[in-house]
Amino acid sequence: MTAISSFAAGTAVEGVYAVRRKERRLSRQGRPFLALTLADATGAVPAVIFDEADFFGEQFEEGDRVRVTGRVTERDGRVSLTVGHLRPAADEGVAADLLPRSHRDPDELFGFVLHLADEVADPGLRRVLDALTGDDDLATAWRTMPCTRSGHHAYMGGLVEHTVGVTAVAQALTTWHPRLDSDLLLAGALVHDIGHARAFRLGATFELTDEGRLLGHVAIGHEIVGDAARRAGLDATRRAELLHVIDWHHGPPPGQAPGAAGPEALALWRANQLETGVKARLEGPGPVD
Known part of the structure; x- marks a missing residue:
């Protein structure tokens, strides 16, 4: 199998790739062709099928894995594939093998999550964090899922x-501004994006669950953390403060002005x-979800 990262103009390639995008188009002469985006764990590449486009188009859908043979071309310094x-x-391999992965060890990173949770002294917030990190299914998804499909941390x-x-x-902000409620801010930071654990599922590509598509990760995270807080017996006021911080992590929720945010939010x-802006810039231009 030829990895997409090793594609070179003029070479013939064969491999199994995930279909991220599939679009039927018409040429200037009115002939149909398929415009695709194919991906593996090393990258993505635009591809086209000119011959028998409608026949091949019936064989697969977006999100499927396909075995492809073709030739790599180059235009304006960018490679593409003519299929x-x-x-x-x-039935070939495991779908997740085609997905990009973090260069960092997720288990080691989750160890940092546990270490940072230990920095939270508030006993009620610690119970909430312990309940979330101790949920095996949730913790597995926490270590596995991406943050976006095509923006920052999309692996x-x-x-x-x-x-x-x-x-x-x-944590650095709490050192510089000691009047911040460090327990509340750290707890909120640790679980602010936990909704992604249920918003995505792994297929040949990163796919939204029905819950993720309909509700979004902020609403899902609000539910996950709110339920954990109730089970942990967190005081109602403290629970509201924690959910306030989480709900604001993308800015003002609908109907609220910027001035309504607490300092921790x-x-x-x-x-x-x-963090997302710097990461997105390091990874190249693209949408930040």
């Missing part, structure tokens, strides 16, 4: 990597912006 033949490959392990990054920035909002 000569394609067939479904659902397996991206969620836990982002979690640690934002919490480290938040504002700190988390800006810490999240900083």
Whole structure:
């Protein structure tokens, strides 16, 4: 199998790739062709099928795995693939093998999550954190899922990597501004994106669950943390403060003005912006979800 990162103009390639995008188009002469985006764990590449486009188009859908043979071309310094033949490959390998992964060890990063949780002294907040990190299914997804499909941390392990990054920035803010409620800010930073654990599922690509598509990760995270807080017996006021911080991590929720944010909510909002913005810039231009 030829990894996408090793594609070179003029070479013939064969391999199993995930279909991230599939679009039927018409040429200037009115002939149909397929415009695709194919991906593996090393990257993504635009591809086209000119011959028998409608026949091949019936063989697969977005999110499927396909075995492809074709030839790499280059234009304006960017490679693309002209597909000569394609067939479904659902029975070849494991779908997650085609997904990009963090260069950092997710288990090690989750160890940092546990270490940072130990910095929270408030016993009620600690019970909430212990309940969430001690949930085996949730912890597995926390270590596995991305933060976005195509923006920052769009790879397996991206969620836990982002979690640690934002919490480290938040921890620095508590040192510089000691009047911040450090327990509240750190707890909020650790669980602010936990909704991604249920918003995504792993297929040949990162796919939104029905819950993720309909509700979004902020609403899902609000539910996960709120339920854990109730089970942990967290005081109602403290629970509201924690959910306030989480709900603000992308800025003002609908119907609220920027001035309505508490200092910890504002700190988390800006810490999240900083970490995601820098990461997105390092990874190249693209949407930040």
